[in-house]
Amino acid sequence: MQKPDFLVHDSTDSVGVIVVEGLEAGQTLVGWVMDTDATIEIHALDAIPLGHKVALNDIKxxxxILKYDNDIGKAIADIAKGGHVHVQNVKTKRW
Incomplete structure (x- = not known):
């Protein structure tokens, strides 16, 4: 397997975490799903910075939003598969 562009800790996660710099819109990204040792590919719709998240499927x-099999908040806008998931479209459920 080539070095992954993003990591998914649990197969139930709705996002993966970008682990390389310089990803651009239009790129095909390779991800590693750690709990199943599977490899997946996602077409990036946006440039996504290191440490930010990519949507693994369409999110309404x-x-x-699940990351590391944990609830990290809710989408405040539709996010297409391959889209950049960050503060512009996800908010905590605490406030």
């Missing part, structure tokens, strides 16, 4: 406004 109001959906819960």
């Amino acid at each position: 406004d109001g959906d819960t």
Whole structure:
């Protein structure tokens, strides 16, 4: 397997975490799903910075976002598969 562009800790996660710099819109990204040792590919819709998240599937406004099999907040806008998932479209459920 080539070095992954993003990591997914649990197969139930809705996002993967970018682990390389310089990803651009239009790139095909390779991800490693750690709990199943699977490799997946996602077409990046946006440039996504190191440490930010990519949507693994279409996410609807109001959906819960899962990372590391944990609820990290809810979508406040629709996010297409391959889209940049960050503060512009996800908010905590605490406030």
